[in-house]
Amino acid sequence: xxxxxxxxxxxxxxxxxxxxxxxxxxxxxxxxxxxxxxxxxxxxxxxxxxxxxxxxxxxxxxxxxxxxxxxxxxxxxxxxxxxxxxxxxxxxxxxxxxxxxxxxxxxxxxxxxxxxxxxxxxxxx
Amino acid sequence: xxxxxxxxxxxxxxxxxxxxxxxxxxxxxxxxxxxxxxxxxxxxxxxxxxxxxxxxxxxxxxxxxxxxxxxxxxxxxxxxxxxxxxxxxxxxxxxxxxxxxxxxxxxxxxxxxxxxxxxxxxxxx
Amino acid sequence: xxxxxxxxxxxxxxxxxxxxxxxxxxxxxxxxxxxxxxxxxxxxxxxxxxxxxxxxxxxxxxxxxxxxxxxxxxxxxxxxxxxxxxxxxxxxxxxxxxxxxxxxxxxxxxxxxxxxxxxxxxxxx
Amino acid sequence: xxxxxxxxxxxxxxxxxxxxxxxxxxxxxxxxxxxxxxxxxxxxxxxxxxxxxxxxxxxxxxxxxxxxxxxxxxxxxxxxxxxxxxxxxxxxxxxxxxxxxxxxxxxxxxxxxxxxxxxxxxxxx
Numbered sequence: 055x056x057x058x059x060x061x062x063x064x065x066x067x068x069x070x071x072x073x074x075x076x077x078x079x080x081x082x083x084x085x086x087x088x089x090x091x092x093x094x095x096x097x098x099x100x101x102x103x104x105x106x107x108x109x110x111x112x113x114x115x116x117x118x119x120x121x122x123x124x125x126x127x128x129x130x131x132x133x134x135x136x137x138x139x140x141x142x143x144x145x146x147x148x149x150x151x152x153x154x155x156x157x158x159x160x161x162x163x164x165x166x167x168x169x170x171x172x173x174x175x176x177x178x179x
Numbered sequence: 180x181x182x183x184x185x186x187x188x189x190x191x192x193x194x195x196x197x198x199x200x201x202x203x204x205x206x207x208x209x210x211x212x213x214x215x216x217x218x219x220x221x222x223x224x225x226x227x228x229x230x231x232x233x234x235x236x237x238x239x240x241x242x243x244x245x246x247x248x249x250x251x252x253x254x255x256x257x258x259x260x261x262x263x264x265x266x267x268x269x270x271x272x273x274x275x276x277x278x279x280x281x282x283x284x285x286x287x288x289x290x291x292x293x294x295x296x297x298x299x300x301x302x303x304x
Numbered sequence: 305x306x307x308x309x310x311x312x313x314x315x316x317x318x319x320x321x322x323x324x325x326x327x328x329x330x331x332x333x334x335x336x337x338x339x340x341x342x343x344x345x346x347x348x349x350x351x352x353x354x355x356x357x358x359x360x361x362x363x364x365x366x367x368x369x370x371x372x373x374x375x376x377x378x379x380x381x382x383x384x385x386x387x388x389x390x391x392x393x394x395x396x397x398x399x400x401x402x403x404x405x406x407x408x409x410x411x412x413x414x415x416x417x418x419x420x421x422x423x424x425x426x427x428x429x
Numbered sequence: 430x431x432x433x434x435x436x437x438x439x440x441x442x443x444x445x446x447x448x449x450x451x452x453x454x455x456x457x458x459x460x461x462x463x464x465x466x467x468x469x470x471x472x473x474x475x476x477x478x479x480x481x482x483x484x485x486x487x488x489x490x491x492x493x494x495x496x497x498x499x500x501x502x503x504x505x506x507x508x509x510x511x512x513x514x515x516x517x518x519x520x521x522x523x524x525x526x527x528x529x530x531x532x533x534x535x536x537x538x539x540x541x542x543x544x545x546x547x548x549x550x551x552x553x554x
Contacts, residue, residue: 057187060271066182072278076285077292081354084248085227085235089353091255092224092467095217096346102210103339104331104544106482110210114266123209124268127259128277130216131270134256141239143249145256146185152253153197160201167202169479206479214478217342221471228464229419229456231357294354307437310521316432322528326535327542334498335477335485341505342470349467352460360460364516373459374518377509378527380466381520384506391489393499395506396435402503403447410451417452 062135062145069135079140087137094133098126187260187270194260204265212262219258223251312385312395319385329390337387344383348376437510437520444510454515462512469508473501 055064073079101123102110114120138145180189198204226248227235239245263270305314323329351373352360364370388395430439448454476498477485489495513520 055269055271055275057191057269057271060187062182062185062187062190065187065271065274068275068278072281075287076290078290078294080292081294083232083235084238085230085232086354088220088224088227089349089464092217092220092471093346093350093353095213095220095255096343096467099213099217099339100343102213103343104336105210107208107210110208111265113209120266120268124266124273125277125280127262127266127268128270128273130220131256131259132274132277134252134259137252140236141245141249141252143245143252144180144182145253146180146182146190148249148253149190149257150180150193152250152257153193155250156197162200165201165203167205169203169206211479214339214474217346218471218475218478221342221468224464225468228468229461305519305521305525307441307519307521310437312432312435312437312440315437315521315524318525318528322531325537326540328540328544330542331544333482333485334488335480335482338470338474338477342467342474345463345467345470345505349463352463355460357458357460360458361515363459370516370518374516374523375527375530377512377516377518378520378523380470381506381509382524382527384502384509387502390486391495391499391502393495393502394432395503396430396432396440398499398503399440399507400430400443402500402507403443405500406447412450415451415453417455419453419456 066135066139066145069132070139073136073139082136082140084137084140087133087140091130091133091137094126094129098123098130101126191260191264191270194257195264198261198264207261207265209262209265212258212265216255216258216262219251219254223248223255226251316385316389316395319382320389323386323389332386332390334387334390337383337390341380341383341387344376344379348373348380351376441510441514441520444507445514448511448514457511457515459512459515462508462515466505466508466512469501469504473498473505476501 073082101113101119113123135145138148198207226238226244238248260270263273323332351363351369363373385395388398448457476488476494488498510520513523
Protein backbone atom coordinates (compact mmCIF):
# COMPACT_ATOMS: atom_id res chain seq x y z
CA UNK A 55 0.00 0.00 0.00
CA UNK A 56 1.08 3.57 -0.59
CA UNK A 57 -0.63 6.92 -0.10
CA UNK A 58 -0.65 7.58 -3.84
CA UNK A 59 -2.53 4.37 -4.57
CA UNK A 60 -4.71 3.86 -1.51
CA UNK A 61 -8.15 5.38 -1.03
CA UNK A 62 -9.58 6.42 2.32
CA UNK A 63 -12.25 3.80 1.75
CA UNK A 64 -9.62 1.07 1.50
CA UNK A 65 -7.99 2.09 4.79
CA UNK A 66 -11.40 2.25 6.45
CA UNK A 67 -12.14 -1.26 5.24
CA UNK A 68 -8.87 -2.49 6.74
CA UNK A 69 -9.90 -1.08 10.12
CA UNK A 70 -13.47 -2.30 9.85
CA UNK A 71 -12.38 -5.85 9.09
CA UNK A 72 -9.99 -5.90 12.05
CA UNK A 73 -12.72 -4.68 14.39
CA UNK A 74 -15.40 -7.00 13.02
CA UNK A 75 -13.19 -10.08 13.23
CA UNK A 76 -12.78 -9.47 16.97
CA UNK A 77 -16.40 -8.44 17.56
CA UNK A 78 -15.09 -5.18 18.96
CA UNK A 79 -17.83 -2.86 17.71
CA UNK A 80 -19.43 -3.38 21.12
CA UNK A 81 -16.50 -1.38 22.56
CA UNK A 82 -16.33 1.13 19.70
CA UNK A 83 -18.96 3.56 20.94
CA UNK A 84 -18.07 7.12 19.91
CA UNK A 85 -17.44 8.10 23.53
CA UNK A 86 -14.88 5.31 23.95
CA UNK A 87 -13.25 5.96 20.57
CA UNK A 88 -12.86 9.66 21.36
CA UNK A 89 -10.97 8.63 24.51
CA UNK A 90 -8.86 6.16 22.52
CA UNK A 91 -7.96 8.92 20.05
CA UNK A 92 -6.91 11.28 22.84
CA UNK A 93 -4.89 8.54 24.54
CA UNK A 94 -2.99 7.72 21.36
CA UNK A 95 -2.43 11.42 20.68
CA UNK A 96 -0.86 11.66 24.14
CA UNK A 97 1.39 8.68 23.43
CA UNK A 98 2.53 10.50 20.31
CA UNK A 99 3.24 13.64 22.36
CA UNK A 100 5.47 11.63 24.70
CA UNK A 101 8.07 11.51 21.95
CA UNK A 102 8.32 15.30 21.96
CA UNK A 103 7.55 16.13 25.59
CA UNK A 104 10.95 17.35 26.80
CA UNK A 105 12.68 18.41 23.61
CA UNK A 106 12.79 21.77 21.89
CA UNK A 107 10.51 22.66 19.02
CA UNK A 108 13.40 22.81 16.56
CA UNK A 109 14.89 19.54 17.82
CA UNK A 110 11.56 17.84 17.13
CA UNK A 111 11.99 18.62 13.43
CA UNK A 112 14.99 16.34 13.40
CA UNK A 113 13.13 13.22 14.50
CA UNK A 114 13.51 11.62 11.02
CA UNK A 115 17.30 11.60 11.55
CA UNK A 116 16.81 8.89 14.14
CA UNK A 117 15.13 5.92 12.39
CA UNK A 118 14.24 4.06 15.61
CA UNK A 119 12.56 7.05 17.17
CA UNK A 120 10.86 7.94 13.94
CA UNK A 121 9.47 4.40 13.67
CA UNK A 122 8.16 4.53 17.25
CA UNK A 123 6.46 7.89 16.72
CA UNK A 124 5.00 6.79 13.40
CA UNK A 125 3.37 3.81 15.12
CA UNK A 126 1.60 6.20 17.46
CA UNK A 127 0.50 8.36 14.54
CA UNK A 128 -0.85 5.22 12.85
CA UNK A 129 -2.83 4.48 16.02
CA UNK A 130 -4.28 7.99 16.10
CA UNK A 131 -5.35 7.81 12.45
CA UNK A 132 -6.71 4.27 12.82
CA UNK A 133 -8.95 5.28 15.71
CA UNK A 134 -10.01 8.33 13.71
CA UNK A 135 -11.06 6.08 10.84
CA UNK A 136 -12.73 3.67 13.28
CA UNK A 137 -14.80 6.58 14.58
CA UNK A 138 -15.68 7.62 11.02
CA UNK A 139 -16.84 4.03 10.48
CA UNK A 140 -19.07 4.13 13.56
CA UNK A 141 -20.53 7.53 12.72
CA UNK A 142 -20.88 6.50 9.07
CA UNK A 143 -19.51 9.78 7.76
CA UNK A 144 -17.32 10.53 4.76
CA UNK A 145 -13.85 11.61 5.87
CA UNK A 146 -12.81 13.19 2.57
CA UNK A 147 -15.96 15.28 2.49
CA UNK A 148 -15.49 16.31 6.12
CA UNK A 149 -11.86 17.33 5.66
CA UNK A 150 -12.55 19.21 2.44
CA UNK A 151 -15.51 21.05 4.03
CA UNK A 152 -13.41 21.98 7.06
CA UNK A 153 -10.53 23.21 4.92
CA UNK A 154 -12.91 25.48 3.01
CA UNK A 155 -14.16 26.84 6.34
CA UNK A 156 -10.58 27.25 7.56
CA UNK A 157 -9.62 29.08 4.36
CA UNK A 158 -12.38 31.62 5.04
CA UNK A 159 -11.35 31.95 8.68
CA UNK A 160 -7.64 32.35 7.90
CA UNK A 161 -7.36 34.41 4.69
CA UNK A 162 -3.96 33.97 3.08
CA UNK A 163 -3.15 37.70 3.05
CA UNK A 164 -3.91 38.16 6.70
CA UNK A 165 -2.35 35.02 8.11
CA UNK A 166 0.75 34.47 6.00
CA UNK A 167 3.45 33.68 8.55
CA UNK A 168 1.10 34.31 11.46
CA UNK A 169 -0.91 31.63 13.24
CA UNK A 170 -3.33 34.00 14.96
CA UNK A 171 -4.52 37.60 15.19
CA UNK A 172 -1.98 40.18 16.37
CA UNK A 173 -2.92 39.71 19.99
CA UNK A 174 -2.51 35.96 19.74
CA UNK A 175 1.03 36.25 18.40
CA UNK A 176 4.16 35.05 20.17
CA UNK A 177 4.62 36.60 23.61
CA UNK A 178 7.71 38.30 22.31
CA UNK A 179 5.72 40.58 20.00
CA UNK B 180 -14.58 14.22 -2.91
CA UNK B 181 -15.60 10.90 -1.40
CA UNK B 182 -13.70 8.24 0.51
CA UNK B 183 -14.17 5.74 -2.29
CA UNK B 184 -12.52 8.01 -4.85
CA UNK B 185 -9.97 9.95 -2.83
CA UNK B 186 -6.46 8.78 -2.11
CA UNK B 187 -4.53 9.57 1.05
CA UNK B 188 -2.07 11.42 -1.16
CA UNK B 189 -4.81 13.72 -2.42
CA UNK B 190 -5.92 14.61 1.11
CA UNK B 191 -2.31 15.19 2.11
CA UNK B 192 -1.89 17.55 -0.83
CA UNK B 193 -4.96 19.50 0.25
CA UNK B 194 -3.42 20.02 3.68
CA UNK B 195 0.03 20.77 2.33
CA UNK B 196 -1.30 23.44 0.00
CA UNK B 197 -3.26 25.12 2.81
CA UNK B 198 -0.17 25.18 5.02
CA UNK B 199 2.19 26.35 2.28
CA UNK B 200 -0.10 29.18 1.18
CA UNK B 201 0.06 30.60 4.71
CA UNK B 202 3.76 29.90 5.23
CA UNK B 203 2.77 27.88 8.30
CA UNK B 204 5.40 25.16 8.07
CA UNK B 205 7.44 27.32 10.44
CA UNK B 206 4.82 26.47 13.10
CA UNK B 207 4.37 22.85 12.03
CA UNK B 208 7.23 21.32 13.97
CA UNK B 209 6.35 17.77 15.07
CA UNK B 210 6.25 18.85 18.72
CA UNK B 211 3.66 21.56 17.98
CA UNK B 212 1.62 19.31 15.69
CA UNK B 213 1.48 16.58 18.33
CA UNK B 214 0.00 19.16 20.72
CA UNK B 215 -2.46 20.32 18.05
CA UNK B 216 -3.57 16.72 17.52
CA UNK B 217 -4.13 16.20 21.25
CA UNK B 218 -6.00 19.49 21.56
CA UNK B 219 -8.37 18.62 18.70
CA UNK B 220 -8.88 15.13 20.13
CA UNK B 221 -9.93 16.79 23.39
CA UNK B 222 -12.37 19.04 21.55
CA UNK B 223 -13.87 15.91 20.02
CA UNK B 224 -14.16 14.32 23.49
CA UNK B 225 -16.11 17.34 24.73
CA UNK B 226 -19.08 16.12 22.70
CA UNK B 227 -19.18 12.90 24.71
CA UNK B 228 -17.89 14.05 28.09
CA UNK B 229 -21.02 13.77 30.22
CA UNK B 230 -23.13 11.27 28.33
CA UNK B 231 -23.35 7.51 28.63
CA UNK B 232 -21.46 5.17 26.35
CA UNK B 233 -24.65 3.88 24.76
CA UNK B 234 -26.07 7.38 24.33
CA UNK B 235 -22.95 8.34 22.41
CA UNK B 236 -23.85 5.78 19.74
CA UNK B 237 -26.92 7.83 18.95
CA UNK B 238 -25.04 10.97 18.00
CA UNK B 239 -25.96 10.56 14.29
CA UNK B 240 -29.64 10.99 15.24
CA UNK B 241 -28.90 14.65 15.96
CA UNK B 242 -27.58 16.20 12.72
CA UNK B 243 -26.35 19.43 14.34
CA UNK B 244 -24.36 17.63 16.97
CA UNK B 245 -23.08 15.12 14.48
CA UNK B 246 -21.88 17.95 12.22
CA UNK B 247 -20.09 19.65 15.13
CA UNK B 248 -18.34 16.43 16.19
CA UNK B 249 -17.40 15.58 12.61
CA UNK B 250 -15.66 18.97 12.28
CA UNK B 251 -13.50 18.07 15.26
CA UNK B 252 -12.72 14.67 13.77
CA UNK B 253 -11.75 16.41 10.52
CA UNK B 254 -9.38 18.62 12.53
CA UNK B 255 -7.79 15.60 14.22
CA UNK B 256 -7.26 13.83 10.91
CA UNK B 257 -5.99 16.97 9.19
CA UNK B 258 -3.34 17.53 11.83
CA UNK B 259 -2.45 13.85 11.59
CA UNK B 260 -1.90 14.24 7.86
CA UNK B 261 0.01 17.49 8.42
CA UNK B 262 2.35 15.59 10.75
CA UNK B 263 2.77 12.84 8.16
CA UNK B 264 3.70 15.58 5.67
CA UNK B 265 6.33 17.01 8.02
CA UNK B 266 7.79 13.59 8.87
CA UNK B 267 7.60 12.57 5.21
CA UNK B 268 6.19 9.13 5.99
CA UNK B 269 3.63 7.03 4.17
CA UNK B 270 0.39 6.83 6.14
CA UNK B 271 -1.03 3.80 4.31
CA UNK B 272 2.16 1.86 4.90
CA UNK B 273 2.23 2.87 8.56
CA UNK B 274 -1.39 1.90 9.21
CA UNK B 275 -1.07 -1.39 7.39
CA UNK B 276 2.14 -2.26 9.25
CA UNK B 277 0.53 -1.39 12.58
CA UNK B 278 -2.57 -3.45 11.83
CA UNK B 279 -0.37 -6.48 11.06
CA UNK B 280 1.35 -5.95 14.40
CA UNK B 281 -1.99 -5.54 16.14
CA UNK B 282 -3.31 -8.71 14.53
CA UNK B 283 -0.38 -10.64 16.03
CA UNK B 284 -0.89 -9.00 19.43
CA UNK B 285 -4.65 -9.59 19.49
CA UNK B 286 -5.29 -13.02 17.90
CA UNK B 287 -8.91 -13.35 16.79
CA UNK B 288 -9.56 -16.50 18.81
CA UNK B 289 -8.28 -15.04 22.03
CA UNK B 290 -9.76 -11.57 21.79
CA UNK B 291 -13.13 -12.08 20.17
CA UNK B 292 -15.50 -9.97 22.27
CA UNK B 293 -12.75 -9.07 24.72
CA UNK B 294 -10.63 -5.94 24.56
CA UNK B 295 -7.90 -7.17 26.89
CA UNK B 296 -6.55 -10.16 28.81
CA UNK B 297 -8.82 -11.65 31.47
CA UNK B 298 -7.43 -9.40 34.18
CA UNK B 299 -8.01 -6.32 32.05
CA UNK B 300 -11.67 -7.16 31.54
CA UNK B 301 -14.56 -5.09 32.83
CA UNK B 302 -14.48 -4.63 36.60
CA UNK B 303 -17.66 -6.63 36.79
CA UNK B 304 -15.94 -9.85 35.74
CA UNK C 305 0.78 13.23 55.35
CA UNK C 306 -2.98 13.52 55.05
CA UNK C 307 -5.23 15.96 53.22
CA UNK C 308 -6.60 17.31 56.49
CA UNK C 309 -3.16 18.25 57.77
CA UNK C 310 -1.24 19.13 54.61
CA UNK C 311 -1.22 22.55 53.00
CA UNK C 312 -0.91 23.16 49.28
CA UNK C 313 2.34 24.93 50.03
CA UNK C 314 3.76 21.78 51.64
CA UNK C 315 2.90 19.65 48.61
CA UNK C 316 4.38 22.28 46.31
CA UNK C 317 7.60 22.21 48.33
CA UNK C 318 7.77 18.44 47.98
CA UNK C 319 7.59 18.78 44.19
CA UNK C 320 9.98 21.72 44.08
CA UNK C 321 12.62 19.86 46.08
CA UNK C 322 12.36 16.79 43.83
CA UNK C 323 12.78 18.94 40.73
CA UNK C 324 15.62 21.05 42.14
CA UNK C 325 17.60 18.03 43.32
CA UNK C 326 17.67 16.75 39.75
CA UNK C 327 18.23 20.16 38.15
CA UNK C 328 15.08 19.56 36.13
CA UNK C 329 13.77 23.13 36.02
CA UNK C 330 15.56 23.39 32.69
CA UNK C 331 12.94 20.94 31.33
CA UNK C 332 10.02 22.41 33.26
CA UNK C 333 9.07 25.16 30.84
CA UNK C 334 5.30 25.78 30.92
CA UNK C 335 4.93 24.41 27.39
CA UNK C 336 6.57 21.12 28.37
CA UNK C 337 4.68 20.86 31.65
CA UNK C 338 1.36 21.42 29.90
CA UNK C 339 2.22 18.45 27.67
CA UNK C 340 3.23 16.37 30.69
CA UNK C 341 -0.11 17.16 32.35
CA UNK C 342 -2.06 16.10 29.26
CA UNK C 343 0.00 12.92 28.91
CA UNK C 344 -0.63 11.89 32.51
CA UNK C 345 -4.32 12.74 32.16
CA UNK C 346 -4.41 10.37 29.19
CA UNK C 347 -2.72 7.62 31.21
CA UNK C 348 -5.44 8.08 33.80
CA UNK C 349 -8.12 7.80 31.10
CA UNK C 350 -6.67 4.48 29.98
CA UNK C 351 -8.10 2.91 33.11
CA UNK C 352 -11.62 3.86 32.01
CA UNK C 353 -11.31 3.72 28.24
CA UNK C 354 -13.45 0.68 27.45
CA UNK C 355 -15.73 0.39 30.46
CA UNK C 356 -19.16 1.85 31.07
CA UNK C 357 -19.68 5.04 32.99
CA UNK C 358 -21.43 3.23 35.84
CA UNK C 359 -18.79 0.50 35.97
CA UNK C 360 -16.14 3.18 36.42
CA UNK C 361 -17.77 4.14 39.73
CA UNK C 362 -16.87 0.73 41.07
CA UNK C 363 -13.12 1.12 40.58
CA UNK C 364 -12.53 1.32 44.37
CA UNK C 365 -13.84 -2.27 44.68
CA UNK C 366 -10.67 -3.44 42.96
CA UNK C 367 -7.71 -2.31 45.15
CA UNK C 368 -5.04 -3.05 42.53
CA UNK C 369 -6.77 -1.10 39.83
CA UNK C 370 -7.60 1.70 42.22
CA UNK C 371 -3.94 1.94 43.25
CA UNK C 372 -2.82 2.08 39.61
CA UNK C 373 -5.32 4.82 38.74
CA UNK C 374 -4.46 6.80 41.87
CA UNK C 375 -0.80 6.83 40.82
CA UNK C 376 -1.80 8.46 37.55
CA UNK C 377 -3.93 10.99 39.40
CA UNK C 378 -0.95 11.76 41.64
CA UNK C 379 1.13 12.36 38.50
CA UNK C 380 -1.47 14.74 37.07
CA UNK C 381 -1.66 16.73 40.29
CA UNK C 382 2.12 16.76 40.73
CA UNK C 383 2.65 18.23 37.28
CA UNK C 384 -0.12 20.73 38.01
CA UNK C 385 1.73 21.84 41.14
CA UNK C 386 5.04 21.88 39.24
CA UNK C 387 3.45 24.25 36.73
CA UNK C 388 2.12 26.44 39.56
CA UNK C 389 5.70 26.53 40.88
CA UNK C 390 7.08 27.64 37.51
CA UNK C 391 4.39 30.28 36.99
CA UNK C 392 4.69 31.37 40.62
CA UNK C 393 0.94 31.54 41.13
CA UNK C 394 -1.19 30.69 44.16
CA UNK C 395 -3.24 27.56 43.52
CA UNK C 396 -5.74 28.10 46.33
CA UNK C 397 -6.46 31.61 45.13
CA UNK C 398 -6.81 30.42 41.55
CA UNK C 399 -9.20 27.60 42.42
CA UNK C 400 -11.31 29.77 44.70
CA UNK C 401 -11.51 32.53 42.08
CA UNK C 402 -12.52 30.01 39.40
CA UNK C 403 -15.18 28.44 41.62
CA UNK C 404 -16.71 31.87 42.22
CA UNK C 405 -16.77 32.43 38.46
CA UNK C 406 -18.25 28.94 37.93
CA UNK C 407 -20.93 29.60 40.56
CA UNK C 408 -22.03 32.68 38.61
CA UNK C 409 -21.97 30.75 35.32
CA UNK C 410 -23.88 27.76 36.68
CA UNK C 411 -26.53 29.11 39.11
CA UNK C 412 -27.76 26.38 41.45
CA UNK C 413 -31.42 26.82 40.52
CA UNK C 414 -30.80 26.55 36.82
CA UNK C 415 -28.27 23.75 36.78
CA UNK C 416 -29.39 21.42 39.54
CA UNK C 417 -29.16 17.97 37.97
CA UNK C 418 -28.21 19.42 34.58
CA UNK C 419 -24.68 19.85 33.32
CA UNK C 420 -25.53 22.26 30.51
CA UNK C 421 -28.27 24.39 28.95
CA UNK C 422 -31.31 22.53 27.62
CA UNK C 423 -29.79 22.14 24.17
CA UNK C 424 -26.62 20.72 25.63
CA UNK C 425 -28.50 18.02 27.52
CA UNK C 426 -28.19 14.30 26.90
CA UNK C 427 -29.07 13.29 23.38
CA UNK C 428 -32.00 11.36 24.76
CA UNK C 429 -33.81 14.54 25.84
CA UNK D 430 -7.16 31.65 50.76
CA UNK D 431 -3.48 31.09 50.15
CA UNK D 432 -1.38 27.98 49.56
CA UNK D 433 0.48 28.47 52.83
CA UNK D 434 -2.72 28.47 54.86
CA UNK D 435 -5.02 26.15 52.92
CA UNK D 436 -5.13 22.39 53.34
CA UNK D 437 -5.92 19.95 50.55
CA UNK D 438 -8.98 18.96 52.56
CA UNK D 439 -10.28 22.52 52.48
CA UNK D 440 -9.93 22.76 48.70
CA UNK D 441 -11.62 19.38 48.33
CA UNK D 442 -14.52 20.61 50.46
CA UNK D 443 -14.88 23.67 48.22
CA UNK D 444 -15.22 21.41 45.18
CA UNK D 445 -17.49 18.93 46.94
CA UNK D 446 -19.90 21.64 48.02
CA UNK D 447 -20.07 23.10 44.51
CA UNK D 448 -20.83 19.67 43.05
CA UNK D 449 -23.37 18.72 45.74
CA UNK D 450 -25.28 21.98 45.46
CA UNK D 451 -25.90 21.22 41.78
CA UNK D 452 -26.54 17.50 42.26
CA UNK D 453 -23.72 16.86 39.81
CA UNK D 454 -22.30 13.70 41.39
CA UNK D 455 -24.53 11.82 38.95
CA UNK D 456 -22.22 13.12 36.18
CA UNK D 457 -19.00 12.74 38.18
CA UNK D 458 -18.30 9.10 37.42
CA UNK D 459 -14.53 8.46 37.28
CA UNK D 460 -14.71 7.79 33.53
CA UNK D 461 -16.33 11.18 32.88
CA UNK D 462 -14.00 13.02 35.26
CA UNK D 463 -10.94 11.52 33.61
CA UNK D 464 -12.22 12.92 30.31
CA UNK D 465 -12.88 16.31 31.92
CA UNK D 466 -9.32 16.36 33.26
CA UNK D 467 -7.87 15.59 29.85
CA UNK D 468 -10.07 18.21 28.18
CA UNK D 469 -8.99 20.93 30.61
CA UNK D 470 -5.34 19.87 30.23
CA UNK D 471 -5.77 20.36 26.47
CA UNK D 472 -7.27 23.82 27.00
CA UNK D 473 -4.20 24.65 29.05
CA UNK D 474 -1.94 23.39 26.25
CA UNK D 475 -3.66 25.71 23.78
CA UNK D 476 -1.86 28.61 25.41
CA UNK D 477 1.51 27.10 24.49
CA UNK D 478 0.68 25.27 21.27
CA UNK D 479 2.56 27.37 18.73
CA UNK D 480 5.22 29.09 20.80
CA UNK D 481 8.77 28.04 21.59
CA UNK D 482 9.68 26.28 24.81
CA UNK D 483 11.72 29.25 26.03
CA UNK D 484 9.02 31.74 25.08
CA UNK D 485 6.56 29.80 27.23
CA UNK D 486 8.67 30.61 30.29
CA UNK D 487 7.82 34.26 29.79
CA UNK D 488 4.07 33.82 30.10
CA UNK D 489 4.02 35.64 33.49
CA UNK D 490 5.21 38.81 31.70
CA UNK D 491 1.79 39.05 30.08
CA UNK D 492 -0.78 39.33 32.93
CA UNK D 493 -3.82 38.70 30.71
CA UNK D 494 -2.40 35.57 29.20
CA UNK D 495 -1.14 34.38 32.55
CA UNK D 496 -4.60 34.85 34.05
CA UNK D 497 -6.22 32.89 31.22
CA UNK D 498 -3.76 30.01 31.54
CA UNK D 499 -4.10 29.97 35.33
CA UNK D 500 -7.86 29.55 34.97
CA UNK D 501 -7.27 26.42 32.92
CA UNK D 502 -4.79 25.12 35.49
CA UNK D 503 -7.41 25.75 38.20
CA UNK D 504 -9.88 23.69 36.15
CA UNK D 505 -7.41 20.82 35.80
CA UNK D 506 -6.69 20.78 39.52
CA UNK D 507 -10.37 21.13 40.44
CA UNK D 508 -11.33 18.11 38.37
CA UNK D 509 -8.39 16.24 39.90
CA UNK D 510 -9.74 16.98 43.36
CA UNK D 511 -13.26 16.10 42.25
CA UNK D 512 -11.96 12.71 41.14
CA UNK D 513 -10.16 12.25 44.47
CA UNK D 514 -13.51 12.99 46.13
CA UNK D 515 -15.30 10.35 44.07
CA UNK D 516 -12.61 7.72 44.59
CA UNK D 517 -12.36 8.68 48.29
CA UNK D 518 -8.58 8.66 48.28
CA UNK D 519 -6.08 10.87 50.10
CA UNK D 520 -4.25 13.12 47.65
CA UNK D 521 -1.35 14.02 49.96
CA UNK D 522 -0.69 10.37 50.66
CA UNK D 523 -0.89 9.52 46.98
CA UNK D 524 1.50 12.29 45.91
CA UNK D 525 3.98 11.53 48.68
CA UNK D 526 3.92 7.81 47.86
CA UNK D 527 4.44 8.54 44.15
CA UNK D 528 7.32 10.92 44.84
CA UNK D 529 9.05 8.23 46.93
CA UNK D 530 8.61 5.83 44.02
CA UNK D 531 9.87 8.46 41.58
CA UNK D 532 12.91 9.16 43.75
CA UNK D 533 13.85 5.47 43.55
CA UNK D 534 13.26 5.42 39.78
CA UNK D 535 15.23 8.60 39.11
CA UNK D 536 18.23 8.60 41.49
CA UNK D 537 19.67 12.09 41.88
CA UNK D 538 23.17 11.11 40.82
CA UNK D 539 22.04 9.44 37.64
CA UNK D 540 19.42 11.92 36.50
CA UNK D 541 20.82 15.29 37.46
CA UNK D 542 20.24 17.43 34.39
CA UNK D 543 18.91 14.50 32.42
CA UNK D 544 15.24 13.59 32.05
CA UNK D 545 15.79 10.05 30.77
CA UNK D 546 18.37 7.33 30.18
CA UNK D 547 21.12 8.10 27.67
CA UNK D 548 19.13 6.74 24.74
CA UNK D 549 16.15 8.87 25.70
CA UNK D 550 18.18 12.07 25.66
CA UNK D 551 17.70 14.90 23.20
CA UNK D 552 17.96 13.84 19.59
CA UNK D 553 21.05 15.97 19.28
CA UNK D 554 23.07 13.69 21.54
